[in-house]
Amino acid sequence: MATSIVAENVTKEFTLRYHRTFKEVTVAKARGHKTSDRFNAIDDLSFTVEEGESIGLMGLNGSGKSTLLKMINGVMRPDQGSLLTRGRIAGLIATGAGFHPQLSGSENLVLNAAILGMTERELKRKYDDIVEFAGLGRLLDAPVGHYSSGQKARLGFAVAVHVDSDIFLADEVLAVGDKPFRSKCMKKMMQIRDSGRTLVYVSHSPASVERMCSRVIVLEQGRLGFDGDPKAAIHYLEYDTPEDGEELTDEQMGNDI
Amino acid sequence: MTDVAVPVAEKPLRSPAPASGLLSVLRQRYLLRLLVQREISARYQGSFLGLLWSYINPLTQFFIYWFVIGFLFQMHKDVPHYPIHLFAALIIVHFFTETFVAGTRSIMRNKALVVKMAMPREMFPVATMLVSLYHVGPQMVILVVVCVLSGWTPDPVGMLCLALALLIIAAIGLSGALLFSAANVFFRDFGNIVNVLTNFVRFGVPMMYPYVIVHDRFGRFADLYLLNPLADAVVLFQRAFWVGTVPDADRVRIEQHYGGPMMPDHLITHGVLALLGCLVILAFSQWVFTRLENKIPERL
Ligand SMILES: Nc1ncnc2c1ncn2[C@@H]1O[C@H](COP(=O)(O)OP(=O)(O)O)[C@@H](O)[C@H]1O
Ligand SMILES: [Mg+2]
Numbered sequence: 001m002a003t004s005i006v007a008e009n010v011t012k013e014f015t016l017r018y019h020r021t022f023k024e025v026t027v028a029k030a031r032g033h034k035t036s037d038r039f040n041a042i043d044d045l046s047f048t049v050e051e052g053e054s055i056g057l058m059g060l061n062g063s064g065k066s067t068l069l070k071m072i073n074g075v076m077r078p079d080q081g082s083l084l085t086r087g088r089i090a091g092l093i094a095t096g097a098g099f100h101p102q103l104s105g106s107e108n109l110v111l112n113a114a115i116l117g118m119t120e121r122e123l124k125r126k127y128d129d130i131v132e133f134a135g136l137g138r139l140l141d142a143p144v145g146h147y148s149s150g151q152k153a154r155l156g157f158a159v160a161v162h163v164d165s166d167i168f169l170a171d172e173v174l175a176v177g178d179k180p181f182r183s184k185c186m187k188k189m190m191q192i193r194d195s196g197r198t199l200v201y202v203s204h205s206p207a208s209v210e211r212m213c214s215r216v217i218v219l220e221q222g223r224l225g226f227d228g229d230p231k232a233a234i235h236y237l238e239y240d241t242p243e244d245g246e247e248l249t250d251e252q253m254g255n256d257i
Numbered sequence: 258m259t260d261v262a263v264p265v266a267e268k269p270l271r272s273p274a275p276a277s278g279l280l281s282v283l284r285q286r287y288l289l290r291l292l293v294q295r296e297i298s299a300r301y302q303g304s305f306l307g308l309l310w311s312y313i314n315p316l317t318q319f320f321i322y323w324f325v326i327g328f329l330f331q332m333h334k335d336v337p338h339y340p341i342h343l344f345a346a347l348i349i350v351h352f353f354t355e356t357f358v359a360g361t362r363s364i365m366r367n368k369a370l371v372v373k374m375a376m377p378r379e380m381f382p383v384a385t386m387l388v389s390l391y392h393v394g395p396q397m398v399i400l401v402v403v404c405v406l407s408g409w410t411p412d413p414v415g416m417l418c419l420a421l422a423l424l425i426i427a428a429i430g431l432s433g434a435l436l437f438s439a440a441n442v443f444f445r446d447f448g449n450i451v452n453v454l455t456n457f458v459r460f461g462v463p464m465m466y467p468y469v470i471v472h473d474r475f476g477r478f479a480d481l482y483l484l485n486p487l488a489d490a491v492v493l494f495q496r497a498f499w500v501g502t503v504p505d506a507d508r509v510r511i512e513q514h515y516g517g518p519m520m521p522d523h524l525i526t527h528g529v530l531a532l533l534g535c536l537v538i539l540a541f542s543q544w545v546f547t548r549l550e551n552k553i554p555e556r557l
Binding site: 004070071075076077083085115119 | 271275298371375376551555
C-alpha cells in the first residue's frame with residue numbers, strides 16, 4: 001500500500017482583520033487598538049493517510065477542518081511544513097462547489113466537471129449518469145442562483161462523485177440534503193470507499209462517521225487532538241452522550257452543520 | 258491531469274496545488290474555452306438584444322466623437338476619412354480598456370470558484386482578455402466594410418501591422434489585468450484606480466487627433482510618444498486600415514501642411530520593439546501575480 005496523503009508539520013496562518021478602510025484603520029491605530037490578529041488555523045499538524053483508508057475528520061466549529069481540506073485539495077498552500085498527495089483529487093469543499101449563479105445548472109455542471117479535471121470525452125460519457133444522480137429534473141435549465149442550498153449541493157456532489165479520483169473529499173456535504181438524497185450519498189460514498197479509494201469525510205454526525213470511516217482524526221484549534229479508532233474518537237469528543245437521552249438514529253445523520 | 262487507469266501507487270507523491278502560470282492555462286484549453294463561453298453568455302444573459310450590444314456600444318461612442326470632434330471641431334478638413342481614423346483607434350482603445358477593466362474584476366467576480374476549486378488562477382484574466390478579443394470581431398467587421406467602401410484593399414504590410422497591434426494590446430492588457438486583479442483582492446481601491454487610468458488612455462493615443470500633429474508639436478521627441486505601447490498599437494492599426502483609404506494627393510497635402518510624415522518612420526520596428534517591451538512587462542506581471550496568488554483564496 002502506498003501513502004495517499006502525507007502532512008508534515010503543516011501550519012496555516014490566517015490574519016483576522018478588524019478594519020478594512022483607511023479611515024477605520026487610522027482611527028483604530030490612533031486609539032491604540034489592534035487592527036489585525038494572526039492565528040494558526042492549522043498548527044503544526046502531521047499525519048499520514050494510506051491509500052484506501054477512509055478518514056473521518058471531526059472537531060468543533062472553527063477547529064480547521066475546512067482549512068485542512070482546502071490544503072489537501074490544493075486551493076490553499078501551507079505556510080509552513082509540507083502537504084503532499086498522490087493521484088487525482090475530487091470532492092466537495094463545503095456545500096456547493098463554486099457555481100456561477102447566473103448560469104443554468106447544466107452549464108455549471110459542464111464547467112464544474114472541467115474544473116475537476118474531466119475531459120470533454122469523459123464528460124460526454126458520464127453526463128447522463130450525473131444528471132440522473134443529481135435528480136434535479138427540469139430545474140437543471142434554471143439559473144443556479146435560484147437553487148436552494150440543498151439543490152446546489154446535489155449538483156455539486158453529483159459531479160464530484162463521477163470524477164475518477166484517487167482521493168475523495170467531502171466537507172459536511174450531507175448537512176443540507178434531504179433524507180433520500182443523504183442516503184443516496186452515503187451509499188455512493190461507501191461505494192467509493194469500497195473501491196479502494198482514499199476518503200476524507202468531514203461530519204459532526206457520530207453515527208455516519210462510525211459507519212463510513214476506519215479511522216478518525218480530531219482537530220482541536222488546528223492541532224491534532226486524537227487520531228485513531230472511530231469509536232474512541234467519538235468518545236474523546238464526548239459526542240457519544242446524547243443530550244436529551246435520545247437514541248442516535250439514522251434520522252440524525254448529518255443533521256447538523 | 259493524471260490518468261486514472263494508472264495504479265495510484267505508481268503516481269508520484271506531490272503537492273496538490275495546481276500548476277499555475279500562463280503556460281498551464283494554455284495547457285487547459287478545454288476549461289479555458291468553457292470559461293470564455295460562459296463569460297460571453299453570462300454577459301448577455303437576460304438581455305433582449307444580446308450580442309448586438311457589442312456593436313451598439315462602440316457605434317454610439319463613435320458617433321459621439323465623430324460629431325463633437327469631427328463636426329463641431331472641424332477635424333474632418335485636416336484628416337481625410339476622419340471617421341475611419343477615429344473608429345480604428347476606438348477599436349484598439351476598447352480592446353484594451355475592456356481587458357483591463359473587466360480583467361481587474363475577474364478574480365473577485367469568480368470568487369466562488371477561486372476559493373473552492375484548485376485551478377490556475379491566471380485563467381480568469383486570460384479568459385477576460387479572450388472575451389474582449391471576441392468582441393473586437395464585430396467591430397472589425399464594421400470597420401472593414403466601411404474601409405472597402407472607401408477604396409481600401411488589404412496589403413501584406415498592413416496585415417502584419419494588424420497582427421502586431423492586436424498582440425501588443427493582448428499582452429499589455431493581460432499584464433494590467435493580471436497585476437490589478439490580484440491587487441484588487443487585497444484592496445478594492447485598485448478597481449477604481451483602473452477606471453481613472455482608462456480615462457487617460459483616449460488622450461494618449463492618436464485617436465481624436467492624427468499622429469502627424471504629434472510630430473509637428475513634439476518634433477524629435479515624437480519617438481517618446483511612441484514609447485507608449487497603446488499609441489504604437491493604434492498607429493499600427495491605423496496603418497492597417499485607415500492609411501489604405503487615404504488618396505496619395507491627400508497624403509501629400511497633409512504631410513506638407515504639417516511638415517512631417519503621416520505615419521511614423523520605421524513603423525514595423527517600433528511595433529516589434531513595443532511588442533517585446535509588452536512581453537517583458539507581461540513576464541513581470543506574471544512574477545508579481547505568482548507572489549500574490551498564494552494569499553488570494555484566504556483574502557476573498
Ligand atoms: N480566509 C480566512 N481568513 C481568516 N480566517 C479564516 C479564514 N478561513 C477560515 N478562517 C478561520 O480559521 C478557523 C478555522 O476555520 P475552518 O477551517 O473553516 O473551521 P471548520 O471547518 O473546522 O469549522 C476559524 O476560526 C475561521 O474563522
Ligand atoms: Mg467547515
